[in-house]
Amino acid sequence: MDALFAVQDEDVIRSQLEHRRAHLPESAAVLAAETARVVTTTEFDRLGLERLDHIRRQHRYEGEVAAVETRLAELDGKLYGGAITSPKEATSLQDEMGRLRQRQDDLEGQVLEVMEIVEPLDAGLDALTGIGLAQDEAITAALAALLEVETDIESEIVASGKRRVDAVSKVPxxxxxxxxxxxxxxxxxxxxxxxxxxxxxxxxxxxxxxxxxxxxxxxxxxxxxxxxxxxxxx
Ligand SMILES: [Zn+2]
Structure with a gap:
């Protein structure tokens, strides 16, 4: 009857091992590491979109600056190209050029403002990238630790199974x-x-x-x- 008790012992060992495998702290650690990574990714995406909005605004201002510069060059050519005949026309041209230069200054000021907003966002994105890389490494390490303990448990289950087969062969x-x-x-x-x-x-x-x-x-x-x-x- 010892063999029958040995069978029961192996059944107990197996269910304990399976219970242990289902409640591994290493599994919880993997989940925690993955959850932290998701938080970082979400924050990175949010900041990235915010940055993109500002960059688009910056490009719009820069496009306008280029248009103003083109127009200024045109007017400059007109003013000094000898096509102007009356002082009144020259004054009106100079007035328009003055307004355009003012507009150019405003736009360039806005570009600078956007750049000042984007700078800390870039720094934030860089920091999140670093955090994300460290978290990826933590996930890899947690998965390796989990695999190791699972492999150990698996080999214990296999060993117990072999002992059980052995014991079973002695039980009618x-x-x-x-x-x-x-x-x-x-x-x-x-x-x-x-x-x-x-x-x-x-x-x-x-x-x-x-x-x-x-x-x-x-x-x-x-x-x-x-x-x-x-x-x-x-
Ligand atoms: Zn009884």
Whole structure:
């Protein structure tokens, strides 16, 4: 009957190993590392979009500056190209050029303002990139740690399985069938040893008559406890 207890021992070991595998702190660590990475990515994307808005505005201003410069060059050519005949026309040209230069100054001031806004955003994006890289490394390390402990558990499960096969080969098929049935209800205490007076699996004491029945059997005999239904080895 020792072999039957060995089978039960391996079943207990296996369920403990599976429980451990399902609740590994290393799994929680991977999840935490991945969650932190998602937060960084989200923040990076948000800042990136904010930056893009400003950059588009900057390009619009720069486009306008270029248009103003073109127009100024045109007017400058007109003014000094000898095509102007009256002082009034020259004055009006100079007025327009003055307005355009003012507009150019304003636009350039706005470009500078945008650049001042974008600068800290760039620094923020750089910092987030660095954080993200460190977090990627942390995820890789956490996954490696998880894989290592899972591999260990897996090899323990395989070893336990081999020992179980070994033990099973020493248990009669009919006894093993009874064990498998009872195991479904009682798990780690499907088969128990008779204490001399008790089933040792029963929640309450074994009735005296039942205890006497078991006591009268030869040591090593397998029977069913009529009280709780476990397998009892005399
Ligand atoms: Zn019992």
């Amino acid at each position: 098929a009919e006894v093993l069938d009874r064990y498998e049935q009872v195991h479904l209800s009682f798990g780690s205490s499907a088969v128990v040893r008779f204490s001399g007076t008790d089933c040792s699996g029963c929640p309450y004491s074994m009735p005296a008559m039942e205890a006497d029945r078991v006591k009268s059997m030869t040591s090593g005999t397998l029977t069913d406890c009529s009280e709780c239904g476990r397998l009892v080895v005399r």
